[in-house]
Amino acid sequence: MGAHVNTTINGDAVEFVCAPDESLLDVLRNRIGLTGAKEGCGTGDCGACSVILDGRLVCSCLVLGAEMNGKKLETIEGMADGAKLHPLQQHFIDGAALQCGICTPGFLMAAQALLRKNPDPTEEEIRYGLAGNLCRCTGYDKIVRAVQAAAKEMRG
Amino acid sequence: MPLDQDLEIKKFKVIGTRVRRPDGVDKVTGRARYGADTSAPGQLVALVLRSPHPHAIIKKIDISKAEKLAGVKAIITSADLPDLTNGDRAMLDILENCMARKKVLYDGHAVAAVAAIDATTARAALKLIKVDYQILPHVTDVDEALKPTSPVIHDHIFTDGIEPKPTKASNFNKQAEYGHGDLDAGFAEADVIIEKSYKTEQTHQGYIEPHSCLASVSPDGAAEMWVCTQGHFVYRNQCAALLGLDANKLRVTASEIGGGFGGKTHIWTEPLALALSRKANRPVKLTMSREEVFRCTGPTSSTSIDVKIGAKKDGTITAAFAELRYHGGAFPSNWAEFGAMTTWACYDIKNCKSLSKDAIVNRPKTAAYRAPSAPQSCFAVENTIDEVAKAIGMDPVELRIKNAAKEGTKSSYGPVYGPIGIGATLQAAKNHPHMKAPLAKDTGRGMACGFWFNFGGQTCVDLNVTPDGTITVAVGTMDVGGSRASLALAAAEELGVPYEAVRVIVADTSSLGHNDMTDGSRGTFSSSMAAVFAARNAITILRERAAKTWEIPVDDVEWVDGEAKAKGASRGNLAPLTLKDLAKGAGGTGGPIAGHSEIVADNAGVSFGTHICDAHVDKETGKTTITRYTVIQDAGKAMHPSYVEGQYQGGAAQGIGWALNEEYVYGTNGRLQNAAFLDYRIPVCSDLPMIDTQILEIPNPHHPYGVRGVGETPIVPPLAAVSIAVTNATGVRMHHIPMSPPRILKAIKSAKM
Numbered sequence: 001m002g003a004h005v006n007t008t009i010n011g012d013a014v015e016f017v018c019a020p021d022e023s024l025l026d027v028l029r030n031r032i033g034l035t036g037a038k039e040g041c042g043t044g045d046c047g048a049c050s051v052i053l054d055g056r057l058v059c060s061c062l063v064l065g066a067e068m069n070g071k072k073l074e075t076i077e078g079m080a081d082g083a084k085l086h087p088l089q090q091h092f093i094d095g096a097a098l099q100c101g102i103c104t105p106g107f108l109m110a111a112q113a114l115l116r117k118n119p120d121p122t123e124e125e126i127r128y129g130l131a132g133n134l135c136r137c138t139g140y141d142k143i144v145r146a147v148q149a150a151a152k153e154m155r156g
Numbered sequence: 157m158p159l160d161q162d163l164e165i166k167k168f169k170v171i172g173t174r175v176r177r178p179d180g181v182d183k184v185t186g187r188a189r190y191g192a193d194t195s196a197p198g199q200l201v202a203l204v205l206r207s208p209h210p211h212a213i214i215k216k217i218d219i220s221k222a223e224k225l226a227g228v229k230a231i232i233t234s235a236d237l238p239d240l241t242n243g244d245r246a247m248l249d250i251l252e253n254c255m256a257r258k259k260v261l262y263d264g265h266a267v268a269a270v271a272a273i274d275a276t277t278a279r280a281a282l283k284l285i286k287v288d289y290q291i292l293p294h295v296t297d298v299d300e301a302l303k304p305t306s307p308v309i310h311d312h313i314f315t316d317g318i319e320p321k322p323t324k325a326s327n328f329n330k331q332a333e334y335g336h337g338d339l340d341a342g343f344a345e346a347d348v349i350i351e352k353s354y355k356t357e358q359t360h361q362g363y364i365e366p367h368s369c370l371a372s373v374s375p376d377g378a379a380e381m382w383v384c385t386q387g388h389f390v391y392r393n394q395c396a397a398l399l400g401l402d403a404n405k406l407r408v409t410a411s412e413i414g415g416g417f418g419g420k421t422h423i424w425t426e427p428l429a430l431a432l433s434r435k436a437n438r439p440v441k442l443t444m445s446r447e448e449v450f451r452c453t454g455p456t457s458s459t460s461i462d463v464k465i466g467a468k469k470d471g472t473i474t475a476a477f478a479e480l481r482y483h484g485g486a487f488p489s490n491w492a493e494f495g496a497m498t499t500w501a502c503y504d505i506k507n508c509k510s511l512s513k514d515a516i517v518n519r520p521k522t523a524a525y526r527a528p529s530a531p532q533s534c535f536a537v538e539n540t541i542d543e544v545a546k547a548i549g550m551d552p553v554e555l556r557i558k559n560a561a562k563e564g565t566k567s568s569y570g571p572v573y574g575p576i577g578i579g580a581t582l583q584a585a586k587n588h589p590h591m592k593a594p595l596a597k598d599t600g601r602g603m604a605c606g607f608w609f610n611f612g613g614q615t616c617v618d619l620n621v622t623p624d625g626t627i628t629v630a631v632g633t634m635d636v637g638g639s640r641a642s643l644a645l646a647a648a649e650e651l652g653v654p655y656e657a658v659r660v661i662v663a664d665t666s667s668l669g670h671n672d673m674t675d676g677s678r679g680t681f682s683s684s685m686a687a688v689f690a691a692r693n694a695i696t697i698l699r700e701r702a703a704k705t706w707e708i709p710v711d712d713v714e715w716v717d718g719e720a721k722a723k724g725a726s727r728g729n730l731a732p733l734t735l736k737d738l739a740k741g742a743g744g745t746g747g748p749i750a751g752h753s754e755i756v757a758d759n760a761g762v763s764f765g766t767h768i769c770d771a772h773v774d775k776e777t778g779k780t781t782i783t784r785y786t787v788i789q790d791a792g793k794a795m796h797p798s799y800v801e802g803q804y805q806g807g808a809a810q811g812i813g814w815a816l817n818e819e820y821v822y823g824t825n826g827r828l829q830n831a832a833f834l835d836y837r838i839p840v841c842s843d844l845p846m847i848d849t850q851i852l853e854i855p856n857p858h859h860p861y862g863v864r865g866v867g868e869t870p871i872v873p874p875l876a877a878v879s880i881a882v883t884n885a886t887g888v889r890m891h892h893i894p895m896s897p898p899r900i901l902k903a904i905k906s907a908k909m
Binding site for chain 1: 174176177179180181183184185186187188189190192193276361362363364365366412413414415416417443445446636637638798799801802805806807808809810832833834838839840841842844846847
């Protein structure tokens with residue numbers, strides 16, 4: 001028997017049916033067509049599937065789709081304001097903070113969650129705030145700098 | 157049309173600027189499509205059954221129950237992949253690695269694959285397949301594998317490179333030797349001789365995107381595949397050959413790639429997805445789990461290396477010898493030989509030799525990992541050089557500068573160097589503020605230099621002028637980290653148009669001629685060369701069209717800043733024709749305007765880098781923290797400096813992970829114990845400091861802009877630089893990588909005894 005779920009994703013009402021053991025990540029990717037969240041490990045170790053669920057950063061591979069009833073979900077697809085990129089997105093491009101880009105949606109979600117809680121983080125706070133996300137290309141240097149630059153811009 | 161590839165332009169308009177990459181917006185908004193991000197109507201989901209044993213005979217595979225499960229559409233075993241390799245043993249090895257034939261050779265070796273209507277059904281079907289194994293003794297250690305007492309993995313391997321060729325099969329597949337001079341005479345001249353042995357453990361490239369492909373074979377034999385790969389043309393060629401398809405009927409499209417670092421230069425499950433699709437007559441999507449990526453794709457060799465260096469008191473190295481033992485996993489390879497070729501490449505040594513021994517073990521097939529084989533040999537050599545410096549009381553940077561290779565040096569692996577950057581990177585390190593900065597308590601500083609060959613290879617570029625005068629560029633060499641931006645810069649530079657007027661795509665295998673894969677740091681080097689030539693060929697046509705319009709000889713038309721101009725005083729009244737004008741009028745002057753380039757990009761230009769590392773070691777826990785890190789490397793010419801810096805930083809971070817944490821752990825049962833990111837720990841953001849970079853530009857004389865490949869060299873020195881820093885922090889020489897806390901504590905303890 002599938003679970004019948006009514007939820008809100010990036011401000012839109014979404015209804016779906018999923019298997020009881022199906023992860024939120026699989027629901028997003030295979031049923032709703034939102035493939036911005038990536039499966040790097042499926043065990044909550046890499047953060048590539050990060051989304052914001054009721055204001056909290058989670059690995060969508062560790063959440064069940066069936067748990068989503070009545071919840072509010074934010075994914076990478078909802079981060080930009082129409083054609084205008086979020087400052088974090090813009091600074092990732094301007095600061096060359098991505099190479100292959102597979103981890104980028106997860107990092108942007110994690111950075112978004114961090115800056116909401118702490119708009120003026122130190123370098124160390126940024127590094128620990130992003131420690132749940134793996135990047136194999138950049139060595140993190142340019143990611144940390146992009147988050148610093150975006151935070152500064154967002155503080156105004 | 158052949159064009160001169162030699163360096164000529166000195167002043168650039170857009171090359172070297174930090175433009176926004178063309179794939180940036182798609183990648184920050186989640187729109188970019190990677191291997192697993194696309195689907196086909198009616199697609200099935202495929203999963204692979206893998207061996208739990210490191211070495212066993214497959215006595216029987218019973219698929220009868222699984223076949224009957226509702227929703228299962230196809231099951232394949234090696235019986236569905238007949239040997240079509242016609243005596244090509246290397247191709248048969250590839251096939252055998254994709255699917256075990258008579259024996260399984262490592263934990264995780266594929267034995268069967270299922271395509272079903274969904275993943276749940278496919279998982280259930282795997283459980284219903286019964287495999288009857290006869291377990292054989294196994295070996296996973298490189299030194300053990302080379303012993304005469306070791307279980308022999310392949311009965312057809314008789315060591316290459318030994319005369320007379322052995323008549324008894326063994327796991328020792330190849331021996332090779334490089335170097336020159338008279339070692340005995342050299343060691344006799346030495347005041348100091350240091351002789352040490354080192355070990356490094358097996359690591360994985362650790363790309364975040366697991367392998368994924370979507371294969372579709374039609375009943376008429378035409379096939380398509382969408383796949384994350386570093387080389388879709390090579391995947392096309394190999395898959396077509398193994399499945400008996402004509403290469404022209406298999407159209408492979410490269411998805412965006414979520415990291416590769418060498419690991420996506422080999423085919424793994426792609427032939428299985430194609431065979432399943434052919435059998436089921438439906439599209440098949442096959443995505444690996446992270447556990448499969450660790451167990452069954454291509455990590456590095458683990459190694460065991462002996463080094464002996466003799467030097468005079470003034471620092472002159474008089475003789476150097478190394479024996480390098482690497483493994484290729486379960487198949488014959490030449491990774492140790494690669495290591496041997498790199499061993500002494502940084503230095504000008506009169507008498508040097510390196511001897512390589514390649515072994516076969518019951519581990520997954522070793523694949524390239526960024527400058528494959530060089531980090532391990534560099535670790536062994538640079539630590540020994542550091543000991544020589546300490547033994548004669550000389551500054552380690554000065555010792556390296558004194559012995560550094562230079563233009564005209566005959567390298568230890570054969571070629572005579574042209575202009576190279578080893579001396580310049582060492583001088584820059586010597587003068588860098590990092591070298592003079594004070595050190596905190598329990599913190600040590602290490603420096604090391606490293607080398608990589610770089611490669612050029614086959615490349616195709618098509619450049620088309622659209623009717624509105626903007627430019628499209630199609631390249632067949634995969635973009636793994638930003639090369640599309642560099643190619644657009646090259647086309648814009650040549651044509652004299654803004655960067656934004658050029659759009660670059662990676663074309664599929666049916667749209668261009670063969671391209672080699674993106675390895676050997678060749679992506680930007682070779683593709684930018686082809687893009688320059690394609691643009692120059694287009695300019696020739698643009699000039700011809702202007703000449704035709706003006707009815708003057710083509711020799712009287714020059715191309716300046718994006719416009720055709722008529723030469724000579726008598727033609728001063730002819731207004732220049734812009735790219736837009738010529739594009740608009742193309743239909744009346746001879747048709748569409750394009751430039752093509754199909755080349756072998758020779759003379760890639762060797763690459764050198766020097767790294768400086770500060771490491772703090774907690775002597776209670778053995779935990780190491782990198783407190784400062786600097787990368788200095790010759791780029792030839794940095795086409796996009798931000799992405800050159802990114803390569804330096806990323807390579808250093810990978811090397812730091814290798815030096816401190818990353819390691820395949822095999823149990824005595826021959827099974828991999830840590831096939832997950834939780835237990836195979838790559839560096840996270842809070843593990844690392846900012847990584848400083850310094851780009852040197854010593855032009856490669858054989859690239860029109862002086863470019864050298866930059867991607868691989870940055871991973872070569874870190875193992876050495878970090879271990880020397882740890883040695884200086886603890887006072888104990890570290891001979892075994894990674895320097896995990898237990899290994900550091902053990903080394904400190906045994907030094908006290």
